[in-house]
Amino acid sequence: MLKKLLFPVLAGAALTLVLATSTIAQPQITSDRLLAKALQQGGYVIYFRHFQTSADYNDQHTLTLGQCATQRQLIAAGAAQAIDVREAFVKANIPVGSVLSSPFCRAWQSADLAFGRHTVVDGLKLPPSKVYTDADKQTMKTALLPLVSTPPEQGKNTIIMSHDDNIPTIGGPDVKKQGDAVVFKPLGNGKFEVVAELKAARWAKLARTAQ
Numbered sequence: 001m002l003k004k005l006l007f008p009v010l011a012g013a014a015l016t017l018v019l020a021t022s023t024i025a026q027p028q029i030t031s032d033r034l035l036a037k038a039l040q041q042g043g044y045v046i047y048f049r050h051f052q053t054s055a056d057y058n059d060q061h062t063l064t065l066g067q068c069a070t071q072r073q074l075i076a077a078g079a080a081q082a083i084d085v086r087e088a089f090v091k092a093n094i095p096v097g098s099v100l101s102s103p104f105c106r107a108w109q110s111a112d113l114a115f116g117r118h119t120v121v122d123g124l125k126l127p128p129s130k131v132y133t134d135a136d137k138q139t140m141k142t143a144l145l146p147l148v149s150t151p152p153e154q155g156k157n158t159i160i161m162s163h164d165d166n167i168p169t170i171g172g173p174d175v176k177k178q179g180d181a182v183v184f185k186p187l188g189n190g191k192f193e194v195v196a197e198l199k200a201a202r203w204a205k206l207a208r209t210a211q
Helices: 032-041 076-092 105-115 136-150 200-208
Strands: 015-017 025-029 045-049 096-101 157-164 181-186 192-196
Touching: 032 076, 032 192, 032 200, 045 136, 076 105, 076 200, 096 105, 105 157, 136 157, 136 181, 136 192, 192 200
Parallel strands: 045 157, 096 157
Antiparallel strands: 015 025, 015 192, 045 181, 181 192
């Protein structure tokens, strides 16, 4: 267990900030170094899709919570992604507060490997449906929106480890690949800005710019 994880990172792509309730583009962060500096100050929510599993398929309608053998689990490549992220966060000296996770094994396994701890939030799991209904999407939105829009403890960043289908319900960008991440600036009252979208491999590069 890591006693205190410092997180770094965010890739160097230009960051487009978009209000959850607006389509007006906000000022962009175009420098990896500036982004790392921002994260070092805390105040952000970093949402990860869990790291790589043996396959990418819908298992939420067949799995049993608490029984990892019934679920997709991390493979060696996914564990390596998590370790790379952990090392990058430490090198970049970015502080982490709460680490929130879906109860699915692949999510909390990812959280533990990357950040040394996790707190399960039941609402971060995927509904047990082959095709999501409007009610399913509303359930995911109701659970996620307060987490993304609530500022973390002062000087810290909140980590969320979950899935790809949750973010679109709040109007955020897709996390298409396992290990992808989105950085949010929480504004309170159900509002947020999207600050960055990052591929798993970019964390190490961002950490180097922060040193």
